[in-house]
Amino acid sequence: MPLSLLVEHLLNAAVLSGLLFLVSVGLSLIFGILRVVNFAHGVFYMLGAYLGVTAVVWSGNFWVSLVVAPPLVGALGAGLELLTLRHIYRRPPIYQLLLTFGAALIMEESIKVLWGPTARAAEPPPVLSGSVGLLGATYPSYRLFLIAMSVAVGVALLLFLARTRAGLVLRAVAQNSEMAGCLGADVRLVRTLAFGGACALAGFGGVMAAPMTTAYLGMGIGVIVDCFVVVVIGGLGSIGGSMIGSLIVGAAQTWGGYYLPETAMAIMYVVMGAVLLFRPWGLFGQEE
Amino acid sequence: MKLSRRDLLKALSVTGVGAALGVPAYLRHAWAADPIKIGLPTALSGSVAQYGIQAKRACELFGKEINAKGGIIGRPVEFIYEDTGGDPATAVRKAQKLVEKDGVKFLTGTVLSSEALAVSAKCPEWKVLLISSINGVGTLTTKFFHRYFFRVNTSGPMGVRAATLYLAESPMKRFYGFGSDYAWGRDSVGAFEKQIAAVKKEIIGRDFAPLGTKDFASYISKIKQAKPDGVMVVLAGQDSTIFVKQAAQFGLTKETKLVMEILELENMKAVGDPMIGIIGSSRYPFTVDTPKNRDFVKRFYDHHKVYPDMFDGETYEALEWLAQVITKAKSDDVEHVIEAWEDSEYEGLEGKFFMRKCDHQAVQPGFMVEAVKDPKYPHLIPKILATYPGDRVTPKCLTEEF
Numbered sequence: 173m174p175l176s177l178l179v180e181h182l183l184n185a186a187v188l189s190g191l192l193f194l195v196s197v198g199l200s201l202i203f204g205i206l207r208v209v210n211f212a213h214g215v216f217y218m219l220g221a222y223l224g225v226t227a228v229v230w231s232g233n234f235w236v237s238l239v240v241a242p243p244l245v246g247a248l249g250a251g252l253e254l255l256t257l258r259h260i261y262r263r264p265p266i267y268q269l270l271l272t273f274g275a276a277l278i279m280e281e282s283i284k285v286l287w288g289p290t291a292r293a294a295e296p297p298p299v300l301s302g303s304v305g306l307l308g309a310t311y312p313s314y315r316l317f318l319i320a321m322s323v324a325v326g327v328a329l330l331l332f333l334a335r336t337r338a339g340l341v342l343r344a345v346a347q348n349s350e351m352a353g354c355l356g357a358d359v360r361l362v363r364t365l366a367f368g369g370a371c372a373l374a375g376f377g378g379v380m381a382a383p384m385t386t387a388y389l390g391m392g393i394g395v396i397v398d399c400f401v402v403v404v405i406g407g408l409g410s411i412g413g414s415m416i417g418s419l420i421v422g423a424a425q426t427w428g429g430y431y432l433p434e435t436a437m438a439i440m441y442v443v444m445g446a447v448l449l450f451r452p453w454g455l456f457g458q459e460e
Numbered sequence: 461m462k463l464s465r466r467d468l469l470k471a472l473s474v475t476g477v478g479a480a481l482g483v484p485a486y487l488r489h490a491w492a493a494d495p496i497k498i499g500l501p502t503a504l505s506g507s508v509a510q511y512g513i514q515a516k517r518a519c520e521l522f523g524k525e526i527n528a529k530g531g532i533i534g535r536p537v538e539f540i541y542e543d544t545g546g547d548p549a550t551a552v553r554k555a556q557k558l559v560e561k562d563g564v565k566f567l568t569g570t571v572l573s574s575e576a577l578a579v580s581a582k583c584p585e586w587k588v589l590l591i592s593s594i595n596g597v598g599t600l601t602t603k604f605f606h607r608y609f610f611r612v613n614t615s616g617p618m619g620v621r622a623a624t625l626y627l628a629e630s631p632m633k634r635f636y637g638f639g640s641d642y643a644w645g646r647d648s649v650g651a652f653e654k655q656i657a658a659v660k661k662e663i664i665g666r667d668f669a670p671l672g673t674k675d676f677a678s679y680i681s682k683i684k685q686a687k688p689d690g691v692m693v694v695l696a697g698q699d700s701t702i703f704v705k706q707a708a709q710f711g712l713t714k715e716t717k718l719v720m721e722i723l724e725l726e727n728m729k730a731v732g733d734p735m736i737g738i739i740g741s742s743r744y745p746f747t748v749d750t751p752k753n754r755d756f757v758k759r760f761y762d763h764h765k766v767y768p769d770m771f772d773g774e775t776y777e778a779l780e781w782l783a784q785v786i787t788k789a790k791s792d793d794v795e796h797v798i799e800a801w802e803d804s805e806y807e808g809l810e811g812k813f814f815m816r817k818c819d820h821q822a823v824q825p826g827f828m829v830e831a832v833k834d835p836k837y838p839h840l841i842p843k844i845l846a847t848y849p850g851d852r853v854t855p856k857c858l859t860e861e862f
Contacts, residue, residue: 174685177681177685180677180681180684181681184677184678184681187675187677188675288505289504289505289506289509289543289545290505290506290509290510291507291698293701293730303709303710303711310710310711311710312706312709312710314709315677315709384674384675385674385675385702386674386698386702388507388674388698389506390672391674426677426678427678429678429679430678430681430682433667433668
């Protein structure tokens with residue numbers, strides 16, 4: 173294999189893995205802390221993309237959209253938790269599944285009404301619109317930026333959870349919410365903030381994805397399916413698991429698409445099936 | 461007596477139903493003859509919506525003009541649009557609604573070849589015409605041909621033929637075929653492979669991406685690795701725009717020549733300068749220099765404030781030709797219209813058209829164009845590199861052979 177192809181292979185897989193990580197890590201965090209599987213998570217990613225495109229149109233500046241859109245998505249997510257999910261934690265998990273699934277459908281249709289049925293394109297910022305020569309391969313600079321950003325987010329998250337007091341509280345709630353509550357942590361607030369934060373991450377992923385893939389209807393469903401595979405492989409509730417899971421799925425999709433285009437999708441599910449058979453709690457998850 | 465809420469609702473609903481059903485129909489009878497209804501089960505949303513929008517634009521202009529002249533055989537023309545979202549099953553459902561509920565006898569504007577194949581299959585049963593102004597797949601006028609289908613537009617194999625005739629003269633030797641993974645993409649890549657082999661050039665690879673693909677990175681890597689002289693690209697709508705953008709970002713457009721099966725204005729507007737120098741065939745380039753087309757472009761621009769794209773022109777021609785044959789048949793009876801249309805001539809925007817009786821494919825000139833910058837226009841335009849007469853680009857009857 174020529175070096176330039178190897179470089180392209182690695183980078184292509186890294187780009188996709190990066191996007192998957194930004195969404196799946198939130199999915200995983202929400203499950204770890206709230207014990208809810210958030211079906212609406214993909215739609216928050218889509219919402220981020222659309223808000224990002226609109227912010228670029230209004231401000232004429234990509235960087236503004238990158239700062240403005242994710243908090244908006246996060247606020248909406250926190251609102252959803254506050255108004256609906258909060259009231260049904262004690263019910264069986266099927267209620268939470270139905271609720272987030274319903275929320276996903278409502279949001280998807282609302283986006284269709286608000287932005288119209290046609291995909292919306294966004295341009296990468298001028299600094300990143302060109303391409304870079306890397307070991308004989310020509311690679312778009314925006315994609316390199318996307319890889320760098322997802323790595324940065326991953327590192328920041330790990331540091332936040334391991335080194336800060338807020339991270340400590342989050343981990344405590346995830347491990348045993350009742351005990352954490354007894355020790356003075358405001359569990360309800362932690363849950364709302366965690367849900368909102370995870371949605372903001374998905375929105376961030378959406379803003380990042382739009383200049384590459386455009387913002388289109390159905391991008392939420394597409395990404396959530398892949399992300400479920402990621403968290404099943406990596407293990408729900410584990411950030412490291414999301415990282416490794418994203419890398420495996422990203423690599424399976426891009427390299428599968430290259431060498432075995434007819435079976436690219438199947439490869440991903442074969443890996444997932446193998447994990448489910450031999451380690452049902454995921455590579456990094458904890459056996460319960 | 462106090463009017464109860466229920467009585468009020470009853471009264472409202474009765475008058476409401478009356479208004480919805482009786483009154484407008486009665487009024488319509490009062491001021492005009494029954495309209496000739498043309499139904500468009502067309503994609504107005506989804507990744508190929510741009511073509512449905514083009515078909516609709518052509519209908520709006522044509523409807524305005526023909527109705528100002530008193531309609532066809534003294535009857536006004538009415539268009540009914542139904543959004544299919546680019547899905548064959550929905551297209552059939554919407555077409556059925558148009559035929560059974562609205563009483564439409566003429567269908568046009570189907571966007572995807574897969575939709576056209578599905579709708580066309582039902583037309584003999586419904587006894588209505590499907591008039592293609594967009595659909596490329598060869599089989600519509602070969603394997604699945606029947607007398608209720610007419611194709612006014614250049615077909616995929618015809619577009620590929622124009623491209624091959626042009627490439628035969630070029631120094632390029634090794635080609636790659638890249639298409640959308642559905643009827644049209646597979647058909648046109650197949651036609652290209654056959655035709656390019658006939659002129660002693662080589663096909664070194666082929667690939668198909670699912671309709672609606674948003675990231676072409678691994679396909680682009682693969683094409684780069686094969687190092688072809690040229691790539692035959694058979695993609696539609698947004699797929700095509702996104703592919704060309706990404707191909708430019710990855711430097712593919714510098715390493716090889718992209719040859720588009722359809723090189724459209726929509727792509728040129730969306731992609732911009734990286735598109736300069738890309739060549740392809742065109743079903744209808746608005747830059748074609750005939751008196752009739754110059755006048756059409758002006759009227760179209762005045763009405764819509766944009767220049768007509770491929771399927772604006774092709775759909776307008778389909779409508780104008782249909783009006784011509786209804787006038788000739790002096791009736792909108794489907795059987796009479798078919799007879800009047802077969803072996804008839806029409807002065808199209810790009811030149812002479814002839815509707816073959818044997819497979820209902822319109823014989824018409826083929827074009828090879830290049831995306832170029834012209835300060836007179838706000839976007840890139842298709843510059844005509846070569847024009848091929850109808851008998852060179854139209855396949856033999858009921859075949860894809862030339």
